[in-house]
Structure formats: structure tokens, C-alpha cells
């Protein structure tokens with residue numbers, strides 16, 4: 001079956017829910033058994049990970065199981081688990097795979113709260129972290145230590161959009177007995193297939209395109225069969241769970257994700273190409289543009305691009321940048337992304353292993369508005385920037 005068909009069918013069992021198309025919202029803590037035998041049977045079935053088996057709301061209800069089943073299938077992994085946020089998903093996976101005395105290799109381009117968790121929290125528990133250049137590829141071998149247990153990748157990188165050679169990094173990691181954890185939020189379960197590229201654990205901030213409407217927080221860990229017992233146990237040990245209403249919103253968002261992404265991709269590329277021609281622009285960091293340094297790798301490994309990219313402007317004053325951003329009427333100033341609306345945020349990435357010279361920089365999320373309106377909005381923004389610069393040079 002083709003991907004769009006799987007997206008419609010995955011995780012759905014209408015026959016179990018009176019024929020209702022969507023798995024309903026099950027709000028539940030206690031799950032009742034009629035007899036002691038049924039209680040014992042439930043526990044056994046849950047420990048064997050039988051589909052739908054549960055003993056308590058914290059371990060998920062049929063609403064949770066529907067989304068888990070769908071995402072494991074779409075990402076191509078063994079099982080998925082849900083978390084209250086994308087960050088909670090990522091840090092639980094890391095906690096599951098690391099212990100005191102272990103070493104982890106972390107890409108310099110990672111979503112910065114995940115990096116902070118490694119340095120500030122797992123660091124206190126004796127886990128050593130080395131930050132590496134995201135474009136290192138097979139060169140990561142030089143950084144492997146006998147105690148390296150995890151190589152963390154994120155491609156493209158948060159804010160800076162470097163494409164990593166995930167298969168090359170995974171081959172080195174596995175040769176040295178380390179696991180590969182990937183933040184696959186940008187690729188979504190549709191545009192990058194982590195398990196086909198050597199990844200052991202994939203993280204999705206479902207908050208972004210899966211929910212898709214900026215109205216819920218949710219995270220997903222999908223893993224291969226080998227690490228599943230560790231991931232499952234740690235998630236339970238840490239009491240991780242997600243609210244069924246948010247899970248329902250993610251299930252609902254998932255069904256239209258392919259058509260939304262198609263539009264985000266086309267509009268994003270149109271705006272990126274337009275920005276590339278602007279005299280105010282130094283460069284556009286969009287992996288689907290042939291000018292992007294990671295374009296060849298992106299073409300090899302990805303089947304599409306979402307609506308998130310960055311633009312580096314030619315040097316300008318803070319006042320000029322502010323005039324531009326404040327002029328934008330269709331781009332909200334705010335973090336997160338993957339909803340139907342366009343967003344802009346100025347950024348300065350946190351770097352330690354690879355230098356970053358791009359400033360001033362803006363991250364753009366291209367929503368589902370008409371790209372011509374977005375371009376007109378950006379054009380007004382650039383006019384405000386130029387006016388401020390003209391005043392500055394006259395003064």
C-alpha cells in the first residue's frame with residue numbers, strides 16, 4: 001500500500017468501537033476486571049505487549065494504542081510510546097540508554113533543550129557528553145570512545161538545517177556497539193524513514209506536524225525491537241504518560257498530514273526561492289534548494305521537505321531587523337512550528353563544536369496561507385528594513 005493510504009488506515013479498528021471511524025477519546029485511570037482471572041490475564045497480556053492490553057490509564061488506553069500503532073507503522077519501527085511533549089520523549093530515550101560512566105556524542109545542531117538535558121541533568125549522574133560537528137559523517141569514528149553508548153543525530157539541524165549523513169554515522173556507531181537516537185521531527189514520519197537509515201530510536205515532537213494545528217503538546221518515541229524493553233521500562237519507571245484528548249488531536253491531525261505537508265512543502269520552497277533572489281538576503285538555509293550544502297544528502301535520504309527553514313540576512317542593525325519582523329502581519333512571532341499558520345523567530349544558535357557566523361538570522365515556518373500573500377508580507381517587511389537603514393545612514 002502507498003503511504004497516503006497507510007496514513008488513512010494506520011491504527012484504526014472501527015469494528016472494535018461500534019463502527020465509529022475514529023478511535024474515541026478514552027478518559028480513564030482505573031481499568032476494571034470482572035474476575036481475578038481476568039485481572040491476571042490483563043497483566044500477562046500487557047507484559048507481552050499485546051495490542052490494546054492495559055491495566056491502568058498511565059499505561060495507555062485504546063486512544064493511545066491507536067496512535068502508537070499508527071506511528072510505529074509509519075516510521076517503520078517496532079513500537080511507539082507517547083509522551084507529554086517532544087522534549088519528554090527525547091530525554092526519556094536518552095535516560096533509557098545511558099548510565100553513569102557512559103559517553104554520548106551529541107550533534108551541535110540538536111534542539112537545544114535536549115542538549116541541555118544531557119549536559120545539565122545526565123551530566124550530574126555521571127554521563128559524559130561530547131558535542132560534534134553535524135557535518136562530520138563517517139569522521140565520527142575519531143570521536144568514538146570505548147564507553148560511547150549513544151550517538152544522537154538530528155537532521156536537518158534545529159535552526160541551522162545541516163543535513164547529517166545518518167547511514168554513515170549509524171554504520172560507525174553500530175560497529176562500536178553504540179545506539180543511534182534521532183530527532184526526526186523535521187522529516188516527519190513521511191519524509192524520512194529512520195529505521196531504513198540505521199536509526200535505533202526515533203523521536204517525534206508530535207506537537208509539530210502530527211498535531212498540526214498548534215493546539216496540543218505531544219511526543220513520540222519509536223524504537224526497534226532490540227531497545228524496546230529498555231525504552232518501555234524507563235518510560236514506566238519515569239511515570240511518563242500523555243492525556244487522551246491530546247492524543248486524539250494527534251490522531252486527527254495525522255489523517256491529513258500528507259496533504260498539509262504537500263502544501264507546506266510547495267509554499268515553503270516558493271517562498272525560499274523568492275527570498276534567495278532578495279538583495280537583503282545573504283543565504284537561505286533550506287535543504288531542498290540546490291544551493292544548500294546538504295542538498296545531495298537530502299535528495300538521497302529524504303522524500304520531501306516540510307515548511308520550516310531559515311534565512312540569513314546581510315548585516316543590519318537590530319533596529320532594522322526589528323522593523324522588518326514587526327512589520328510582518330501574516331507571520332506570528334513565536335516558537336514551535338508545524339501548525340497551519342506561518343511563524344517567524346530571530347535566532348542565534350548555541351554552538352560549541354562548529355562555528356556559526358550567520359547573523360542576523362530568522363527561522364520561518366511557512367503555513368497554509370497563500371504563498372503569494374506571504375511573499376507580499378515579506379516584501380513589506382524588507383521595505384521597513386530598508387527604510388530604517390536609510391534613516392540610519394542619513395543620521
Ligand SMILES: *Cc1c(COP(=O)(O)O)cnc(C)c1O
Pocket residue numbers: 084085086087088111158183185186205206207217218219336
Ligand atoms: C519542538 C521540538 C522539540 C520539542 O517538542 P515539544 O513538544 O515542544 O517538547 C524537539 N525537537 C525538535 C526538533 C523540535 O522542533
